[in-house]
Amino acid sequence: MGKEDIEDIKEEGQQDGGQAMLSVEHLVKRFGTETILDDISFRVNPGEVLVIVGPSGCGKSTLLRCINALEDVQGGKILLNGLPVAEGGRKSPSVGTKIGMVFQSYDLFPHLNVIDNITLAPCKVLKKKRFLVEAEARELLKRVGLEGKEKSYPRELSGGQKQRVAIVRAMCMHPEILLLDEITAALDPEMVREVLEVVLDLARQGMTMLIVTHEMSFARAIATKVMMISDGHVVEEGTPEEFFTAPKTARARQFLNTFTYESVR
Amino acid sequence: MNFEVIREYLPLYQEAAVLTVKLGVLGIIFALLIGLACALVQYYKVPVIRRIVAAYIEISRNTPLMIQLFFIYYGLPKIGIRTSPEVCGVAGLAFLGGSYMAEAFRSGLNSVEAIQTESAFSLGMNRVQAFFYVILPQAAATSMPPVVANVIFLLKETSIFSAVSLMDLMFTAKDLMGIYHDTTECLFLLVVFYLIILLPVSILGSLLERRLRYAGFGA
Amino acid sequence: MPDLGLNIIFKGKNFARLLGGLGVALRISLIAVAISIPLGLILGILMTRKNPILKAILRLYLDFIRIMPQMVLLFLVFFGTTRSFGWNLSGENAAIIVFSLWGTAEMGDLVRGALIAIPRHQYESAQSLGLSPAQTQIYIIIPQTVRRLLPLSINLITRMIKTTSLVLMIGVVEVIKVAQQIIEANRMKTPNGAFGVYLFVFILYFLACWPISMAARYLEKKWR
Numbered sequence: 283m284g285k286e287d288i289e290d291i292k293e294e295g296q297q298d299g300g301q302a303m304l305s306v307e308h309l310v311k312r313f314g315t316e317t318i319l320d321d322i323s324f325r326v327n328p329g330e331v332l333v334i335v336g337p338s339g340c341g342k343s344t345l346l347r348c349i350n351a352l353e354d355v356q357g358g359k360i361l362l363n364g365l366p367v368a369e370g371g372r373k374s375p376s377v378g379t380k381i382g383m384v385f386q387s388y389d390l391f392p393h394l395n396v397i398d399n400i401t402l403a404p405c406k407v408l409k410k411k412r413f414l415v416e417a418e419a420r421e422l423l424k425r426v427g428l429e430g431k432e433k434s435y436p437r438e439l440s441g442g443q444k445q446r447v448a449i450v451r452a453m454c455m456h457p458e459i460l461l462l463d464e465i466t467a468a469l470d471p472e473m474v475r476e477v478l479e480v481v482l483d484l485a486r487q488g489m490t491m492l493i494v495t496h497e498m499s500f501a502r503a504i505a506t507k508v509m510m511i512s513d514g515h516v517v518e519e520g521t522p523e524e525f526f527t528a529p530k531t532a533r534a535r536q537f538l539n540t541f542t543y544e545s546v547r
Numbered sequence: 548m549n550f551e552v553i554r555e556y557l558p559l560y561q562e563a564a565v566l567t568v569k570l571g572v573l574g575i576i577f578a579l580l581i582g583l584a585c586a587l588v589q590y591y592k593v594p595v596i597r598r599i600v601a602a603y604i605e606i607s608r609n610t611p612l613m614i615q616l617f618f619i620y621y622g623l624p625k626i627g628i629r630t631s632p633e634v635c636g637v638a639g640l641a642f643l644g645g646s647y648m649a650e651a652f653r654s655g656l657n658s659v660e661a662i663q664t665e666s667a668f669s670l671g672m673n674r675v676q677a678f679f680y681v682i683l684p685q686a687a688a689t690s691m692p693p694v695v696a697n698v699i700f701l702l703k704e705t706s707i708f709s710a711v712s713l714m715d716l717m718f719t720a721k722d723l724m725g726i727y728h729d730t731t732e733c734l735f736l737l738v739v740f741y742l743i744i745l746l747p748v749s750i751l752g753s754l755l756e757r758r759l760r761y762a763g764f765g766a
Numbered sequence: 767m768p769d770l771g772l773n774i775i776f777k778g779k780n781f782a783r784l785l786g787g788l789g790v791a792l793r794i795s796l797i798a799v800a801i802s803i804p805l806g807l808i809l810g811i812l813m814t815r816k817n818p819i820l821k822a823i824l825r826l827y828l829d830f831i832r833i834m835p836q837m838v839l840l841f842l843v844f845f846g847t848t849r850s851f852g853w854n855l856s857g858e859n860a861a862i863i864v865f866s867l868w869g870t871a872e873m874g875d876l877v878r879g880a881l882i883a884i885p886r887h888q889y890e891s892a893q894s895l896g897l898s899p900a901q902t903q904i905y906i907i908i909p910q911t912v913r914r915l916l917p918l919s920i921n922l923i924t925r926m927i928k929t930t931s932l933v934l935m936i937g938v939v940e941v942i943k944v945a946q947q948i949i950e951a952n953r954m955k956t957p958n959g960a961f962g963v964y965l966f967v968f969i970l971y972f973l974a975c976w977p978i979s980m981a982a983r984y985l986e987k988k989w990r
Binding site (some may be wrong): 347350351352373378379381382383385389390391392393402403406407408451452455 | 662663665666667668669670671672676680681684685688
């Protein structure tokens with residue numbers, strides 16, 4: 283039996299084990315002649331939190347962008363609840379607003395205040411009543427510690443506050459799965475925690491998430507599954523305990539070592 | 548300076564100024580429309596049409612209004628397109644201004660970061676919604692200073708209308724100087740009237756720019 | 767197909783005359799630019815000085831020149847000086863004076879803009895590296911300023927060339943005036959000559975300005 287046959291059986295086995303919410307199969311992404319993602323396959327079940335780690339430029343962010351149909355793909359399939367996320371280079375209508383995404387930074391709309399940032403899409407896309415959305419937005423803002431900031435403009439907020447607003451904005455669309463793309467990478471260290479607390483809170487509520495991060499202790503705390511990507515390939519996949527305490531591959535060990543420091547003394 | 552002469556000439560200048568402003572405003576409105584259309588074509592990279600737009604912008608920006616007006620007013624009638632001086636002035640100003648406005652709008656559109664569109668898409672908006680709710684309001688704000696600068700530029704360019712025998716301020720001044728030789732008074736009135744037309748727009752422009760710079764968007 | 771005058775461009779010395787007319791326009795603009803750039807540099811540097819009186823005077827000069835249509839400035843100098851001072855300026859000299867005044871103001875504003883656009887920390891980090899004020903200027907500030915300025919000053923040349931078309935109105939025989947004369951002389955035989963001749967002048971102006979614009983854009987992209 284060839285290697286590919288074994289892989290096929292493994293995949294079918296997984297499929298039998300329950301309906302995956304998101305499944306990525308043999309995904310290939312190229313920019314011109316450069317291959318960014320090469321044959322990536324994985325699944326995310328409802329309630330799971332998959333953390334994707336890996337060195338800079340390994341294609342983690344590109345992967346999230348592909349899942350959110352912001353990039354076209356050159357091969358393979360990305361399915362949400364069994365349906366392709368993209369059709370003809372755009373997000374397919376069946377996916378609609380089921381995928382939420384928060385970016386590294388600067389993605390709040392600078393011309394709108396906090397409450398308008400949050401209510402714009404629910405009102406215009408989902409055609410909800412503004413007062414309902416606003417009530418919900420206020421509730422969520424309170425929950426993330428931003429009560430009283432409704433009328434502030436993005437430029438008046440700190441980086442950490444902006445990212446919390448961005449998370450609330452995404453949540454108000456009630457996505458089935460949330461993609462977080464290095465949401466703390468542009469923040470000062472003391473602001474990282476306030477944002478990650480919010481994400482931990484979401485995980486406790488059972489939100490399905492796909493997280494790209496460089497915060498290893500956070501990854502360990504929140505993940506139900508960790509996946510490491512390097513040079514466009516999945517290097518290792520496993521539970522956080524396995525991955526962080528006993529990585530199987532040399533590449534993963536080397537990567538994890540970059541986060542520890544030898545004592546000088 | 549002879550104030551009797553000034554009082555005598557004032558109504559003539561007033562009439563000319565009204566004509567100048569009228570045609571200028573009309574030309575600017577068309578220029579804004581042409582500019583917006585061109586900027587959108589370029590922003591959304593509409594195939595084929597964007598090449599035509601690019602060629603138009605190059606031609607319009609690299610030739611003086613003077614020859615544009617001469618060609619429209621004296622050249623085009625020879626192939627059957629006849630225009631009055633007024634129509635010619637407005638058409639010339641629109642042809643010239645369209646490309647300048649296009650560049651102003653384009654810089655505004657380009658200043659909106661790609662991630663803004665992507666965020667809008669991520670929130671489920673379609674292209675049209677993303678454009679009207681997210682891109683346009685931001686682009687309009689950053690386009691404002693160059694648009695106002697272009698308005699001033701185009702109002703100044705109306706002084707060339709006199710070349711196609713439009714009875715504008717320049718024409719009136721030159722005409723009166725030629726007949727009565729009251730050079731000082733004629734030039735004085737010319738400067739005053741252009742100041743009356745241009746100063747308010749210029750002040751508005753610098754106020755706008757200051758407001759945008761200090762209260763501006765951005766992180 | 768009626769005769770649209772494309773042939774009279776190449777009749778006799780007409781082609782050479784048109785080029786000569788364009789030459790007059792180019793000569794005026796190049797002289798004016800050559801005067802404007804050094805004066806504009808000085809003006810721009812002076813405008814970043816803190817002296818309030820100096821600033822107010824320069825501001826007034828700059829704003830007046832920039833708000834007036836160049837045609838009005840031409841009239842002021844050409845007709846005004848004859849009247850007030852009894853000078854008898856030739857149209858070409860009046861044009862060079864006006865375009866130099868205007869070019870200096872435009873250039874001064876560009877220089878000022880480029881200078882204040884250099885972030886404070888550039889000066890500070892140069893100082894903290896131990897560079898003297900002169901060294902800071904030579905190695906840090908001037909190279910950055912030049913990179914910002916060069917594309918804009920090249921653009922000023924095309925603006926100047928386009929603006930020279932105005933000198934027609936004060937009787938300078940430049941390319942459009944030559945075109946008028948040619949059309950006039952051939953009125954009987956080629957009544958529709960205006961189309962071809964003006965189209966040709968249109969193209970001439972484009973050919974004079976477009977390469978310069980392209981060069982400016984190339985530099986702007988390269989140095990961004």
